[in-house]
Amino acid sequence: MYSEEEIKKAAKDIINSEKIVVLTGAGISTESGIPDFRGKDGLWTKYDPEDFTYSRFLQNPAKYWEMSVELAEFLLTAEPMPNPAHLALARLEELGKLKCIVTQNVDGLHQAAGNTDVIEFHGNLRRVVCIACGEHFPHELALEKAINGELPPLCDNCKGVLKPDAVLFEEPIPRHALERALQEARDCDLMLVIGTSAVVYPAAELPRIAKERDSYRASLFGFSSQSRVLDYTKGAKVIEINAEPTPLTGIVSDYLIEGKAGEILPKIVKEVEALLGY
């Protein structure tokens, strides 16, 4: 459980940083009612992630659509709202203390909260893409087709199969998102890592690259590495805000503030406002 000292320490680190990048995962949206994947009631306790690989989608797109209708229906009909954690990050941007958010989430809640520079590392469930012609459509159109029995939903242009524009396992990260996220991780002097189990790559590599700047770890992305030894002395500061420790804790992150993001982030932002004289 977190302490007031940790809240104050994080606020001071934010004030003393120039280029702050945030990496978020599903844990930041659970307080909006959207289940995460690996937490105690996560989606992977109900579904098999193997069913959500690109090859499985191609084998049986109809089955994928039947499974994903439940999650998509929830997202698009329950209209989940940004929670205090999302709103706190929007305020941090307003205060000039947040450069951009790299999110693994596909729910669009950071943009709904007001953040203007959001890198969607795993795409966005609110769009679908035709796997034949590459045309994009709003998810509602495909969902309506699926609910009316058109399984899989087909492209109005070319009758190709429509796929949610979220990145499935085995699919590449959208090139523009990958390159921008890498650059931001290498340029930042503080990375807040919020609501992610940090077990899915390459997203989980970003805090290491921030910590390492662009030496050893960057070699994973085809950059020449200066040394094989992890030198964490000169990199960015990395602060985790998560309900539980992760593989980053104690190794890559400088410290973990353990608890609910929806409680912790508003307290940190309040402290930042006080330090800025608001």
Ligand code: APR
């Ligand atoms: N506040 C803080 N942390 C939370 C909260 C909360 N309210 N709720 C859950 N968490 C934590 C969980 O304890 C867990 O450590 O957030 C983390 C969420 O981890 P995952 O469910 O693994 O989600 P994420 O890290 O985003 O998964 C990465 O895996 O399945 C793929 O593509 C999917 O983008 C996803 C990727």
